[in-house]
Amino acid sequence: MPGRDGIAGLICLAGSLGLLAVSFGLPQVPLVPVGPGFYPRIILTGIALLSMALIAQDWRARRALASGQESRGGDAVSRAGYGLVLLSFAVFGAYVVLLPLLGYRIATALFVAALQILLEPPASWRGWLLVPLVAIATAAMTWLVFERYLSVLLPRGTWTAW
């Protein structure tokens, strides 16, 4: 079973070989001595070679580990920590989906509130009061600054027209 570096190397190797195959299907342009696939092929070949080097490094490291030559510190981050990251990405993903539907102001207020609650659930009524205050202030202030003063049009919601 390959380690973290080995898996990363395998993913990069598979991706680069796949794209390398696609690059040979790119059309040739008679006006230019090298076609549009020339430069990508150089990069992809480089990625493939480096990926193999990474896989080899990982294999050597794991072999050394098995024979007790080297020791590695474990990952300090707990499963709960990674779970929180995953949930944070999910909340952000939901924000990205809701943004064109609800519009910037509503979606942002909901996102800021949701992420605050997720990262640090309020333990008192003051905490619960602070969550919507920060959420509404963030959405309102950024909307005011960007739309009113910097002329940057922020997304309108197709469901809310707001």
Next chain:
Amino acid sequence: MFELLGQALIDIVQWKYLLPLFVGTLVGVIGGSLPGVTITMTVIVVLPFTFGLDPLQGLACMTGVYVGGSAGGLITACLLGIPGTPSAIATTFDGFPMARNGEPGRAVWLGVWSSFFGGLLGGVFLILVTGPLAALALEFGPWEYFSLFVLALAMVAGLTEGSLVKGLLSGAIGMLITVIGTDPIMGVPRFTFDSPFLAGGFPFLPVLIGVFAFSQIMSDVEKLRQPGAATTAAARPMLSVSQLKVIGEILTRPVLLLWSTIVGIVIGVLPAIGGSAANMLAWDQARKMSKTPDRFGKGTPEGIIASESSNNANVGGSLVTIMAFGIPGDAVTAVMLGAMTIHGIQSGPLFVSQQPKLAYGIYAAYIVAHVLMVAVIAATALLLLRMTRIRLAVLAPVVLTLCVVGAYALNNTMAGIYVLLIFGVVGYLLVKGGFPLAPLILGLILGDQIELNLVRSIMSDPDPWLFITRPISGGLLLAAAISVALAIWQHLRHRERQAEAEPDF
């Protein structure tokens, strides 16, 4: 030159430019002083606010952030023992012991004035050297540019901590991102798989924001529930001190100040090494040069002067590289390069001669930002110390919201936000996989230019030996090869030392 600089200084102190410069410096100092918020993150957050400004206003604001951020990290480094930014790590070594020995004001102000003098000396270098370097760059053909960009990538990949293979792979992935979309010569679609989303390629800024902002925020989020993650409560130290005495302490050590500044400038000019390396190296050099090296790490003023003068001089060096060659010296200047592109400015060797008002405006903004930085820290140091208590639960959603605005405002389309999310995930996974992000970003910035110059050189003359036989191009490629060879040698030596350090039972 001096006439243009004088005019630029008069222009920059007009409210129209002074206000964004002041706001940028203030935000930079705040961002720099918050542990966990880097200068790159602060520049990314400020970037969307500059979209509606005119080019010099926007760049003045960004310059302010860069200067303010480089100095802001010293406040928490001295008073809490936590460097606000990586470029203030070495300041902690002597600043914190000095503050604990009952001299917090002396520690902070030694840092502030060292940043000021180091930054201004860096500014002199910036003004004097950018023009001649740009003139030299004008002599470059596509062969030389190709080789210069290869050198930049090789140095960045080689100088990253950890695995050299991962550094090179990261740079190559950055370059690969640039080939998605239409090819820059004939406009043929590449790797788009008939998707309209991929047809235009990935815009640089949302990728950069996604990679940097998410990797940093999510790395903080994963530690949130760990024991000991609570923020340090800050006491209220007395910062009043005789400013003349502190300035005297710095100016009576001219060799130290000058040498540390030179270290900072040289590291700034070299692509993507950054202020974090500059302050450590300058501190180490100062200790080696000192007659009393045993006092380093125990609160000696020399340690603070070396660290802080070098990290602000580093800013001047980085700006030289971006203005003369169009190569970002670090992630902060990469964002600035993106901002310049948004404002329709082509940085590179013609920038100073074709846009002198803007170029000298940046010089002037850089100088005035140092004065503003001193004023801002004087007025807000204690307040900033209280701001370090802002919880990640509040900071993270606000920063991510500003990232979304920045990605959206680029083209006013949702595509930028989708790219932000995709590369947010990619950036986090790369960091967790131990891949350095600096080579990826440089590959992303230089990828297009490397291809253009490679194809142009082949179209001019298909002889590949020209890359080696043309003196400048050959020299640059040789330097790139030496850089990679040195990196391999260093990595091997590091591994040997680690093996020796491990006890053999």
